[in-house]
Amino acid sequence: MIYTSESIQKAINSLSSLPTIGKKTAQRLVFFLLKQDKEYVSNFANSLVELKDKVNFCSKCFNFTEVDPCPICTSTKRDLSIICVVEEPNDVFAIEKTGDYRGLYHVLHGSINPLDGISAKDIKITELISRLTNIQEVILALNPSVEGEVTTQYLAKIIKPLSIKVTRIARGLPIGSNLEYVDEATISRAIDGRIEIL
Amino acid sequence: MQIKSININNLRNHSSSSVEFSPKLNIIYGENGSGKTTILEAISICGFTKSFLPTSEQNMIKFGEENFSIFLTSKNYLQNDYFVNIIYSAKNRKQIKSTFGDNLTPKDIIGELPQVILSPDFKIITFGSPQDRRSFIDRILSQLSKVYYENLQKIKKILKQRNELLSNSYDGYDETTLEILTDFLVKTSVEIITKRAEFIKELVPIYKQYYEFVSSNKENVEINYLVSNKNIDFSIISDKIKLEQFIRAEFARLKTAELRRGTTLFGPQKDDIEFIINSGTAKEIASQGQHKSILISLKFAELEILKNEKAETPIMLLDDIFSELDEIRSQKVFELIDKLDTQAFITTTETNYLKNVISQYKLVSYFKVSDGAIFTEM
Numbered sequence: 001m002i003y004t005s006e007s008i009q010k011a012i013n014s015l016s017s018l019p020t021i022g023k024k025t026a027q028r029l030v031f032f033l034l035k036q037d038k039e040y041v042s043n044f045a046n047s048l049v050e051l052k053d054k055v056n057f058c059s060k061c062f063n064f065t066e067v068d069p070c071p072i073c074t075s076t077k078r079d080l081s082i083i084c085v086v087e088e089p090n091d092v093f094a095i096e097k098t099g100d101y102r103g104l105y106h107v108l109h110g111s112i113n114p115l116d117g118i119s120a121k122d123i124k125i126t127e128l129i130s131r132l133t134n135i136q137e138v139i140l141a142l143n144p145s146v147e148g149e150v151t152t153q154y155l156a157k158i159i160k161p162l163s164i165k166v167t168r169i170a171r172g173l174p175i176g177s178n179l180e181y182v183d184e185a186t187i188s189r190a191i192d193g194r195i196e197i198l
Numbered sequence: 199m200q201i202k203s204i205n206i207n208n209l210r211n212h213s214s215s216s217v218e219f220s221p222k223l224n225i226i227y228g229e230n231g232s233g234k235t236t237i238l239e240a241i242s243i244c245g246f247t248k249s250f251l252p253t254s255e256q257n258m259i260k261f262g263e264e265n266f267s268i269f270l271t272s273k274n275y276l277q278n279d280y281f282v283n284i285i286y287s288a289k290n291r292k293q294i295k296s297t298f299g300d301n302l303t304p305k306d307i308i309g310e311l312p313q314v315i316l317s318p319d320f321k322i323i324t325f326g327s328p329q330d331r332r333s334f335i336d337r338i339l340s341q342l343s344k345v346y347y348e349n350l351q352k353i354k355k356i357l358k359q360r361n362e363l364l365s366n367s368y369d370g371y372d373e374t375t376l377e378i379l380t381d382f383l384v385k386t387s388v389e390i391i392t393k394r395a396e397f398i399k400e401l402v403p404i405y406k407q408y409y410e411f412v413s414s415n416k417e418n419v420e421i422n423y424l425v426s427n428k429n430i431d432f433s434i435i436s437d438k439i440k441l442e443q444f445i446r447a448e449f450a451r452l453k454t455a456e457l458r459r460g461t462t463l464f465g466p467q468k469d470d471i472e473f474i475i476n477s478g479t480a481k482e483i484a485s486q487g488q489h490k491s492i493l494i495s496l497k498f499a500e501l502e503i504l505k506n507e508k509a510e511t512p513i514m515l516l517d518d519i520f521s522e523l524d525e526i527r528s529q530k531v532f533e534l535i536d537k538l539d540t541q542a543f544i545t546t547t548e549t550n551y552l553k554n555v556i557s558q559y560k561l562v563s564y565f566k567v568s569d570g571a572i573f574t575e576m
């Protein structure tokens with residue numbers, strides 16, 4: 001399709017470069033924006049520019065933050081002896097939403113993935129190790145993919161010799177599911193990850 | 199298992215076909231290229247999410263269309279209804295729905311519509327490469343166990359990562375990462391190899407019985423599972439602890455060679471199944487007729503094992519096999535279909551010959567296929 005305005009074409013190209021947004025959706029969004037008043041559009045554009053200007057990585061946990069160190073790392077209400085290790089900042093949001101976890105985080109920004117040319121030194125592992133003084137437990141909350149598993153084992157191998165407790169999140173049955181209807185691969189993983197009742 | 203009906207839209211040369219099937223014998227006839235095999239492919243896609251023919255989904259979409267879809271209804275031996283709906287478009291991921299829900303993954307439907315396929319293309323099981331024989335066994339075990347299917351997917355990913363690491367190792371590599379990947383590979387290999395070895399052990403006596411029935415001669419037949427080309431004692435490959443020790447020792451022995459060659463040199467991705475007839479391998483010494491007897495016996499043994507394990511009789515898809523079989527073997531195939539009480543879907547170019555062979559059977563439906571349209575014969 002050829003547009004009568006180069007600006008429209010440019011805006012469509014920008015929007016459709018975003019993940020999950022196709023050309024058709026981008027076109028719809030652009031026509032929506034054209035119908036809004038100028039203030040709406042400037043606020044919208046500024047919020048994007050501010051994002052890049054103000055948001056940075058926390059120098060301790062490598063989560064996104066506007067102040068360094070981030071509010072979680074400096075909070076007085078959190079348990080400073082536990083670190084939960086995740087692959088991406090998204091994962092911090094997911095765990096924070098539960099409101100149950102009160103320790104610290106560490107974002108690796110990826111997992112060990114030779115196919116993508118990512119080795120242990122390319123993710124924030126050294127930075128994690130340097131934070132471990134006074135830490136009593138490291139919880140590994142990586143994805144259940146082969147890459148996440150390799151990274152989990154890797155971290156366990158280097159952290160355990162430091163006499164720090166290393167745990168991983170359980171992969172079990174979905175709550176509310178009836179055992180009879182859960183596929184056997186999930187049940188088998190849940191049995192592998194069984195815990196003793198104390 | 200009994201398929202009640204199928205709707206096929208924009209699959210190969212079918213625009214919109216809809217059929218209701220007989221609970222027993224379904225004879226689908228038409229000229230080559232008419233679209234009769236497509237009906238079997240559609241059933242296979244509903245069972246495995248993939249066709250049994252080596253082809254990309256992209257190429258299966260009818261020319262000029264954006265997607266194909268299949269809707270299949272069936273009932274199991276408890277008379278419970280089960281449906282599958284598969285939609286494939288080049289742009290989106292494959293959409294899988296079934297009685298169990300929307301947005302399903304292949305794992306959710308594989309094994310739910312158990313099926314055994316007999317096609318002349320499967321002579322690759324005895325004639326072809328070790329890869330062809332592994333696919334044969336993997337396809338059966340994936341229907342039997344979701345854990346096995348997951349392990350297969352997992353080992354593919356582990357091998358990719360490990361081979362990548364090995365192939366760049368001349369540049370320096372991380373020893374810990376290699377150790378971990380090797381450990382994963384060992385553990386997943388143990389699961390896959392023991393499962394395959396146990397399956398072969400269960401298969402052999404059943405296969406022998408069918409072979410004796412199908413072939414007029416009394417050759418001695420055998421099947422061996424070969425771990426990286428070696429016939430290893432069953433007491434090792436069936437014992438997970440012993441097998442793990444054995445595999446770990448192999449990787450230790452091969453380490454230098456793997457680093458030099460830049461690839462994984464051991465594992466179930468290198469295993470093979472050996473078909474023995476009298477004192478040689480089928481690949482080398484079997485006659486054409488013996489190859490056919492082996493394939494037929496193997497497929498009925500497969501059906502019997504699936505039936506025993508799943509308490510559900512699989513359906514049988516026979517793609518144009520009768521043009522290649524003599525009358526005695528053809529009759530035996532129908533006797534077995536009848537005895538095992540399976541619903542069968544048979545494609546053929548010529549019906550007069552079949553009508554003779556199956557004159558005594560009841561519940562036979564005939565479907566004529568022409569230019570991607572299906573006509574039910576009254």
Ligand SMILES: [Zn+2]
Nearest residue numbers: 058061070073
């Ligand atoms: Zn922080």
